[in-house]
Amino acid sequence: MTWKHVFKASVTGLDTNRSRSFLTIFGIVIGITAIMLVVSLGAGAQNLILSQVQGLGTQTIVAIPGREPTSPTDISSLFSDSLKPKDLTALENKTNVPGLKEAMPEVIGAGVAVYGSNTYQVTVLGATDIMAEILDIHPAEGDFFTADDVLSQSDVVVIGSKVADKLFDGADPLNQKIEIKNKSFRIIGVLAPSGGGLINFDEMVLMPYTTAQTYLLGTKYFNRIIIEAADGQSVDVVANDVTLTLRESHNITDPSKDDFSVQTQQDLASRLSTITTALTWFLVAVASIALFVGGVGIMNIMLVAVTERTREIGLRKALGATNRDILSQFLLEAVLLTAIGGIVGILLGAGLAFLIALGLSKGLGIAWQFVFPWTGAILGFSVSAAIGLVFGGYPASQAAKKSPIEALRYE
Amino acid sequence: MNIIEVNDLKKEYYDGEEPTIALAGVTFSVRQGEFVAIMGPSGSGKSTLLHLLGLLDQPTSGTYSFNGREVSSFAPNELASLRNKEIGFVFQAFNLLPRTSVLENVKLPLIYSDVPESEWDARAKKAVEDVGLGHRMHHEPSELSGGEKQRVAIARALVTNPAIIFADEPTGNLDSKSGKKVMSIIQDLNERQGKTIVLITHETSTAEHSERILRLMDGVIESDVKVEHRLTASDEYVK
Incomplete structure (x- = not known):
C-alpha cells in the first residue's frame, strides 16, 4: 500500500465521522492556540521592555548604591x-x-x-x-x-x-x-x-x-x-x-x-529578557496541559474509532491488508487530526495575538508590536504531530492486532 | 488439479479452561473450477472451516495445501498477500465501506495489491459492469438495495481476478428475488469464467445451485454428495 492510499484511506475514515473528527481537532486547537498566544505575547512584551531599556541608549551606565542582595531576606543592602x-x-x-x-x-x-x-x-x-x-x-x-x-x-x-x-x-x-x-x-x-x-x-x-x-x-x-x-x-x-x-x-x-553596583544597559536588557523568557516558558508549560488533555482526547476517540470500525479492519485484512497497512492508516488518522488541529491553532493563536497587539497599540497607545511566534509555531506543530503519534500509537496498534475473523464477526 | 487439499484439519479455541473443538479433523479436496456448497447447522464448524480455507485463520493442526502450496505455516504477511491475489470474499453482511462510492469500494483490494495504479480504474469499472451495476458506479452504498450491495461485494471479490471465491451466506440478508440474482451471478462466474466457488449456506435451495454438497456436523464431515438436480438460478430469475 503506497502512502498516497494510506492518506486517502485516513482522510475517508475521518470524513466518515465528521463531527467527531471536528471535536477532536478542537481539543488540539485550544492547546496550540494557548501556546501560540503565550509565546507571541511573551515575545511582544519582551520586545517592548527591551526597546524601552535600549531607548535609554546603549552608552548608558547606571551606578546604584548598596550591595547586590545576597539572599531574598537581605533587603537592607538595597537601601544605602x-x-x-x-x-x-x-x-x-x-x-x-x-x-x-x-x-x-x-x-x-x-x-x-x-x-x-x-x-x-x-x-x-x-x-x-x-x-x-x-x-x-x-x-x-x-x-x-x-x-x-x-x-x-x-x-x-x-x-x-x-x-x-x-x-x-x-x-x-x-x-x-x-x-x-x-x-x-x-x-x-x-x-x-x-x-x-x-x-x-x-x-x-x-x-x-x-x-x-x-x-x-x-x-x-x-x-x-x-x-x-x-x-x-x-x-x-x-x-x-x-x-x-x-x-x-x-x-x-x-x-x-x-557598597554600590554598576550596571550597563546591556546587563539590564539581558536580565529583563531572562525574566520575560522564563515567564513565557512557564506559561507555555501551563498551556501545554491543555495540549496534553487534547492528546488524551485523541487517544480516547481513536480507541472508540478502532472498536467501532472493527468490521472495516477485518474487511481490509480479508482483502489483503497487512498489519502494517492497518497500523499506518490509523496512525495517520491520529496524526492528521493533530496536525490539522496544530495548523488551525497556529493560525488562530497568531490571529488572536495580532488582534491583541492591535488593541494595545491602537487602543491604548502602547508601543506594542505583533510578533509572529515562529518558535511557538514550530514547537506547536511538531508537538501536536508528536502527540498524534504517541496518543494515536496505542489505538493503531490495537487495530493492527485484530484478527480478521474476530473483526468480521464483530456486530 | 486440486485447488484445495485439506488433511485432518483441526481447530480448537481456548475460551476459559476447556478447549472448544470447532473442527475435529476434516479431510477433503476441491478441484479447480468446482462449485462446492458447505452446509450444516450453526455450531457445526462451517464458518470455522471457511475461515481456515480463506486463510483468515490458522489451524491448530493438520495440513492445508492451497493452489499447490502448503500454507498452514505461512506468516501473516504471506497469507495477506495470498488472500489479496488469489482469493475473493463475499460476506453475508456485504461489508462495504460507508460514504465511499461503488467504484472506490470495488477498488479497495487493489490498493493492497501490486497491480499498477494505472489499471485500477479500468479493472474496477469492468468488475462493476460485470455484475450489471454500470449505472451505479458513483453511488454510495446507502443508495443501493441489498441485492445491489451484494453485487458490489461480488465485483470487489472479482477485481483482483482471483482463482477462488469464498461466499459466506451471500443470500442470507437478501429477499428471495435479490438472492436468486446473486446466485445467478455466482453460478455464472463458475460456469463461464471457471472460478472455483466455495459457498456456505444453511438453505438447501441455495446449496443446490452447486455441484457438490459437504455437510458438517459437530466439526466433522457428515456427508459429501454430488448434486443430482442442479438448480440454475438464471432460469429461475428469468421466470
Whole structure:
C-alpha cells in the first residue's frame, strides 16, 4: 500500500465521522492556540521592555548604591546612602574615567502636591537638566529646567500629565505654584502622557536634584547616578573605570565588599529578557496541559474509532491488508487530526495575538508590536504531530492486532 | 488439479479452561473450477472451516495445501498477500465501506495489491459492469438495495481476478428475488469464467445451485454428495 492510499484511506475514515473528527481537532486547537498566544505575547512584551531599556541608549551606565542582595531576606543592602557628591566629583574627573561624557545624579522621594484645595500623591524625581536628553522626555508645554536652575537650587518643577489633570482640572498649570511639604514650586513645564512605558512619568514631579535634596528630602546622597559613555567608547571599559573610581572614592580594596553596583544597559536588557523568557516558558508549560488533555482526547476517540470500525479492519485484512497497512492508516488518522488541529491553532493563536497587539497599540497607545511566534509555531506543530503519534500509537496498534475473523464477526 | 487439499484439519479455541473443538479433523479436496456448497447447522464448524480455507485463520493442526502450496505455516504477511491475489470474499453482511462510492469500494483490494495504479480504474469499472451495476458506479452504498450491495461485494471479490471465491451466506440478508440474482451471478462466474466457488449456506435451495454438497456436523464431515438436480438460478430469475 503506497502512502498516497494510506492518506486517502485516513482522510475517508475521518470524513466518515465528521463531527467527531471536528471535536477532536478542537481539543488540539485550544492547546496550540494557548501556546501560540503565550509565546507571541511573551515575545511582544519582551520586545517592548527591551526597546524601552535600549531607548535609554546603549552608552548608558547606571551606578546604584548598596550591595547586590545576597539572599531574598537581605533587603537592607538595597537601601544605602553610599553614593555621595564626592563620588560624582570623582567620576567627572577625566583622569579617573576618560570615556565619560556626562554623569547625572538622581534622587527620588514621595510627597503630596497641593494646588488650592486639590491634592495629589506624587513621586518626586530630582536630576539635572540633561535628564530630558537621557530619558528622552520633553515638556509638551513650557520648558525643562536648566543647568543654572540646578546650580542655584531654583524652586522650579516640570509635572507629569496626570499630576496636571488632577491638580488643575483642565486649567493651564504653567507658571502656577504648587506646594509640596509646605514649600512652593513654580511649574515651568508639563510633560505629554507617556503611554504606559517602563517608567511612568505621568504621576511624577521633576525638579533639580539640588532643590529636591535641600527643600524636600534633606539628604546628601543620591539614589543613583546615570553615566553616559562618550560616543565610540567601549561601555564595558567605562563601566569598569566607574567601578574602580567609586571603589577608590569609598576606600574599598576588597571587591566583594562593594557598597554600590554598576550596571550597563546591556546587563539590564539581558536580565529583563531572562525574566520575560522564563515567564513565557512557564506559561507555555501551563498551556501545554491543555495540549496534553487534547492528546488524551485523541487517544480516547481513536480507541472508540478502532472498536467501532472493527468490521472495516477485518474487511481490509480479508482483502489483503497487512498489519502494517492497518497500523499506518490509523496512525495517520491520529496524526492528521493533530496536525490539522496544530495548523488551525497556529493560525488562530497568531490571529488572536495580532488582534491583541492591535488593541494595545491602537487602543491604548502602547508601543506594542505583533510578533509572529515562529518558535511557538514550530514547537506547536511538531508537538501536536508528536502527540498524534504517541496518543494515536496505542489505538493503531490495537487495530493492527485484530484478527480478521474476530473483526468480521464483530456486530 | 486440486485447488484445495485439506488433511485432518483441526481447530480448537481456548475460551476459559476447556478447549472448544470447532473442527475435529476434516479431510477433503476441491478441484479447480468446482462449485462446492458447505452446509450444516450453526455450531457445526462451517464458518470455522471457511475461515481456515480463506486463510483468515490458522489451524491448530493438520495440513492445508492451497493452489499447490502448503500454507498452514505461512506468516501473516504471506497469507495477506495470498488472500489479496488469489482469493475473493463475499460476506453475508456485504461489508462495504460507508460514504465511499461503488467504484472506490470495488477498488479497495487493489490498493493492497501490486497491480499498477494505472489499471485500477479500468479493472474496477469492468468488475462493476460485470455484475450489471454500470449505472451505479458513483453511488454510495446507502443508495443501493441489498441485492445491489451484494453485487458490489461480488465485483470487489472479482477485481483482483482471483482463482477462488469464498461466499459466506451471500443470500442470507437478501429477499428471495435479490438472492436468486446473486446466485445467478455466482453460478455464472463458475460456469463461464471457471472460478472455483466455495459457498456456505444453511438453505438447501441455495446449496443446490452447486455441484457438490459437504455437510458438517459437530466439526466433522457428515456427508459429501454430488448434486443430482442442479438448480440454475438464471432460469429461475428469468421466470
